[in-house]
Amino acid sequence: MIWRRPLQSLTVRLTLVYMALFCGSVGVMLAVSYVAGVWRPLQIVESEIRSQSDRLVQTYRTDGRDGLIRALARRAAAPKGRLPYHVLVAPGGAVVAANLTDWPVAKGPEWRRYEFGTYATGAEEEHEAVVRDLALPGGYRLIVGLDTEDLDEREDLIFEALSWGAGMSVLFGLLGGLVMTYAVSQRLEAINRAARAVIAGDLSGRVALRGSGDDFDQLAATLNEMLERIEGLVASISRVSDNIAHELRTPLSRLRAELEELAETDDPAEMAARGLAALDEAGRLQSMFEALLRIARLQSGPAGQAPPVDLSTLLEDAVELHRPAAEDRGQAMGADIADGLSVPGDRDLLFQMVSNLLDNAVKFAPAGGNVALTARTDAGAVEVTVSDDGPGVAAAERQRVFERFYRIGGAAQPEGFGLGLSLVAAAAERHSAQVSLEDVGPGLRVTIRFARSG
Amino acid sequence: MHVLVVEDDKRVADHVVKGLKGAGWLVDHVADGREALFRVASETYDVVVLDRMLPQVDGLKILQTMRATGDDTPVLILSALGDVDNKVKGLRAGGDDYLGKPFALSELLARVEALGRRKAIVQETSELTYADLEMNLLTREVKRQGRPIELTAREFLLLEHLLRNAGRVVSRSMLLEAVWDYNFDPQTNIIDQHVSRLRQKIDKDFSPALVQTVRGMGYALRT
Numbered sequence: 001m002i003w004r005r006p007l008q009s010l011t012v013r014l015t016l017v018y019m020a021l022f023c024g025s026v027g028v029m030l031a032v033s034y035v036a037g038v039w040r041p042l043q044i045v046e047s048e049i050r051s052q053s054d055r056l057v058q059t060y061r062t063d064g065r066d067g068l069i070r071a072l073a074r075r076a077a078a079p080k081g082r083l084p085y086h087v088l089v090a091p092g093g094a095v096v097a098a099n100l101t102d103w104p105v106a107k108g109p110e111w112r113r114y115e116f117g118t119y120a121t122g123a124e125e126e127h128e129a130v131v132r133d134l135a136l137p138g139g140y141r142l143i144v145g146l147d148t149e150d151l152d153e154r155e156d157l158i159f160e161a162l163s164w165g166a167g168m169s170v171l172f173g174l175l176g177g178l179v180m181t182y183a184v185s186q187r188l189e190a191i192n193r194a195a196r197a198v199i200a201g202d203l204s205g206r207v208a209l210r211g212s213g214d215d216f217d218q219l220a221a222t223l224n225e226m227l228e229r230i231e232g233l234v235a236s237i238s239r240v241s242d243n244i245a246h247e248l249r250t251p252l253s254r255l256r257a258e259l260e261e262l263a264e265t266d267d268p269a270e271m272a273a274r275g276l277a278a279l280d281e282a283g284r285l286q287s288m289f290e291a292l293l294r295i296a297r298l299q300s301g302p303a304g305q306a307p308p309v310d311l312s313t314l315l316e317d318a319v320e321l322h323r324p325a326a327e328d329r330g331q332a333m334g335a336d337i338a339d340g341l342s343v344p345g346d347r348d349l350l351f352q353m354v355s356n357l358l359d360n361a362v363k364f365a366p367a368g369g370n371v372a373l374t375a376r377t378d379a380g381a382v383e384v385t386v387s388d389d390g391p392g393v394a395a396a397e398r399q400r401v402f403e404r405f406y407r408i409g410g411a412a413q414p415e416g417f418g419l420g421l422s423l424v425a426a427a428a429e430r431h432s433a434q435v436s437l438e439d440v441g442p443g444l445r446v447t448i449r450f451a452r453s454g
Numbered sequence: 455m456h457v458l459v460v461e462d463d464k465r466v467a468d469h470v471v472k473g474l475k476g477a478g479w480l481v482d483h484v485a486d487g488r489e490a491l492f493r494v495a496s497e498t499y500d501v502v503v504l505d506r507m508l509p510q511v512d513g514l515k516i517l518q519t520m521r522a523t524g525d526d527t528p529v530l531i532l533s534a535l536g537d538v539d540n541k542v543k544g545l546r547a548g549g550d551d552y553l554g555k556p557f558a559l560s561e562l563l564a565r566v567e568a569l570g571r572r573k574a575i576v577q578e579t580s581e582l583t584y585a586d587l588e589m590n591l592l593t594r595e596v597k598r599q600g601r602p603i604e605l606t607a608r609e610f611l612l613l614e615h616l617l618r619n620a621g622r623v624v625s626r627s628m629l630l631e632a633v634w635d636y637n638f639d640p641q642t643n644i645i646d647q648h649v650s651r652l653r654q655k656i657d658k659d660f661s662p663a664l665v666q667t668v669r670g671m672g673y674a675l676r677t
Contacts, residue, residue, distance in 0.1 A: 276670055279558070286556055290639060320608060321634060324647035352638035359641045420641055 011184045015177025022173055026165035030158050038155045045082065045130050045146050046111065052084075053132050053144040060136055068142075069097045083147035085129050091139030103143060108133060114145065115152075128152040187216040191223065203231045236403075243405040244292065247417070251288070255281040291419040295404065298349075298426040306431075311341040311382060314351055315375050322358040331365050333358075334372040341375055343382050343450045345431045353427040356420040357386040357446055364390030364408075364444070378449075387445035398437045424448075455570050456498070459483045460490040460513070461505040461532065466555075470503065473559045474566065487511025494520055499527050501569045503562070506533035506544065514547045521548040528569035532557070541637065560671040564623045571619065582617040585677050587656065587664060589617055598660050608633065609652050616665065616675045625672035649673055 060068040076099045087098040102116040117124045131145030197205030207220035262274035319335040326333040361371040365388035375384045402425040405418040428435045432451040461467040487510040506513035531549040541552045582589040588597045596603045611633045626645045657663040666676045
C-alpha cells in the first residue's frame with residue numbers, strides 16, 4: 001500500500017521532512033562558519049584597505065605623484081600582516097608604479113575581489129586579493145589591495161563541504177527513510193492484517209507482538225485488549241439472545257397449552273380458569289420483556305446529568321414497602337439508615353434496584369430468618385448493604401448471578417426470571433456504583449458503593 | 455360519560471371500545487390524528503384515550519394543541535414506548551395518566567374510570583365515607599361503625615385512594631403509583647401484603663368486608 005501512493009505514506013513524508021531538516025541544519029552550520037571565517041574577516045580587510053587608501057590619497061594631495069609613489073613603495077616593502085598590493089596608472093594607461101604584474105585593466109566597481117597569478121617561486125601561485133579601485137585628481141587611477149588567499153581557500157572549503165554535506169544528507173536520508181518506511185510498513189501491515197481478519201468475521205484474530213515493548217507493541221497490545229473486549233461482548237450478546245429465545249419457550253409453551261385447553265373445553269368454569277391462566281402467562285411474558293428492555297436501555301443509553309436523590313428517605317420507603325412481605329414469612333427486616341444520605345441519580349431506578357435486592361433477600365432468607373439493610377457514608381462514598389441469612393451464593397457463582405437469566409443453583413424458581421440482579425447491576429453501573437457480593441456465613445451480603453455523593 | 459378513543463390499530467381499538475362500552479361509557483373512536491384534532495375541538499368529552507403513535511399527527515402534538523387551546527379534558531396516553539422516560543415526557547406534555555402497551559383491558563378501564571371521576575369531583579372534601587367507613591382528611595381519623603381505627607401513614611394513603619375510587623377497581627400498579635409515588639416494576643405482588651394489613655384493621659372485626667380482591671385486576675371497595 002505504501003509503495004503505491006508514496007506521498008500519502010506518513011513514513012515517506014517524515015523521511016522527506018527529516019531530509020530537508022538535515023540539509024537545512026548542515027546549511028545553517030556552514031553559513032555560520034562562513035560568516036565567522038570568511039565574511040567577517042573580509043569586512044575587516046576592507047576597512048583596513050579603506051583607511052590605507054584614504055591615507056594614500058591624502059599623500060597624493062599633499063606630496064603629489066612622486067610622494068604617492070614613495071609611500072606605495074614603503075607600504076609594499078614593509079607588509080604588516082597581509083601582503084599589500086598596489087597599481088598606479090597614468091592618464092594615458094601607462095603603469096607608473098605596481099607590485100603586481102597582473103591587474104584589472106578594465107575599470108570595474110570600486111570594490112572587488114580579484115584573482116591573479118604570481119610567479120614568485122618560479123611556479124604559478126594562485127592568489128586572491130580584495131582591491132579598491134580609485135580615480136585620483138589629474139586622471140590617475142590607483143588600485144590598492146590586500147592579499148586574501150587564505151580567506152578564499154577557506155571559502156572554497158566551506159562550499160565544498162556544503163555540497164558534500166547536502167549530498168550525504170540526501171543519500172543517508174533516503175536510505176534511512178527506505179529502511180524506516182519498510183520497518184514501519186511491516187508493523188502497520190501486521191495491524192492491518194489483524195483488523196481485516198476481524199472485519200471478515202474472525203473475532204479471534206489478534207495483532208502479533210514483537211515483544212520489544214515499543215510504541216507499536218503498545219498499540220498492538222491496546223488493540224488486542226479492545227478486540228478481547230469486543231469478542232467478550234459479542235459472545236455475551238449472542239449468549240443473551242440464545243438465552244432469551246430459550247427462556248421464551250417455557251412461558252410460550254405454557255401459554256399455548258392453556259389456550260389449547262381453552263379451545264377444547266366446553267365447561268364454562270374451566271374456560272374461565274384457562275383464560276385467566278393464559279392471561280397470567282401473557283403477563284409474565286410481558287414483565288420479562290419489560291425487564292429485558294429496561295436492562296438493555298440502561299446499558300446503551302447515556303447517563304446524563306442527574307439531580308441529587310434523597311437516598312435516606314428512598315431506602316426507608318423501600319424497607320417499608322417490603323417489610324410486610326418479610327413479616328408474612330416470619331422474617332425480621334432490620335434497617336440502619338444514616339440520615340441525610342444523597343446521591344445523584346434516577347429516583348425510580350434507585351428504588352427499583354433496592355426493591356429487587358430486598359425482594360431477593362426475602363426470597364432467600366429462611367422462614368423466621370433475618371433481612372437487614374444498612375446505609376452509611378464511608379470515606380466520602382455512600383454504601384448501601386442488603387443482607388440475609390439464607391444459603392448465600394457459592395463463590396463460583398458470584399460473578400454469574402449478574403448475567404441475564406442466571407438462576408442460583410440452576411433451580412427453576414417459578415416466580416423469578418433471573419433478571420433481578422442483572423437489572424441491579426445495570427442500574428448500579430448507570431449510577432457509577434459498584435456491586436459486590438460476600439458471604440456472611442450464613443447468608444449473603446450485597447454491597448452497593450456509590451462513587452459520588454450528591 | 456363520554457370518551458374519545460384515538461387509536462390507529464383496529465384490533466386494539468375494537469378491544470378498547472368494546473370494553474369501554476361494556477363499562478357503560480358512550481364511546482367515539484377515531485383512527486388518525488387529524489380527525490382526532492377535529493373531534494376534540496368540536497365536541498366535549500369526559501376523557502380522551504390517546505395513542506402516541508398515530509398517522510398524520512403525533513399523539514403528543516394533539517395533546518399540546520388541546521392544552522394550548524385551554525381544553526383540560528383528562529387524557530390517558532397509550533404508548534408502545536412504555537418506559538419511565540417516555541412516561542415522564544408524556545405527563546409533562548399535559549397527559550393525566552400514561553399506560554404502556556401491551557396493557558390489560560381491566561387496567562385501562564380502571565384508569566379511565568379514575569380520570570372520569572377526577573373531572574366529576576371538582577370540589578375538595580375533608581370527609582370521605584363509604585358504607586359505615588369514615589375518613590377525616592384533616593384530623594387523619596378513620597372510623598368504622600363509629601369505632602376509631604389506628605392506621606399507619608401508608609395505610610391511610612392506601613385507604614384514601616381506595617375510598618376516592620370507591621366502588622371501582624383500582625389496579626396494583628395504580629396503587630403503587632398513587633401511594634408510593636415510585637415508577638417501578640415490583641418483582642412480586644408486594645402490594646398484596648399491604649392491602650392484607652389494611653384489611654386486618656378495617657375488615658377483620660366488622661361485617662361486611664369492604665376491601666375486595668378482583669381476580670386478575672386489583673382491588674375495590676365494595677359492599
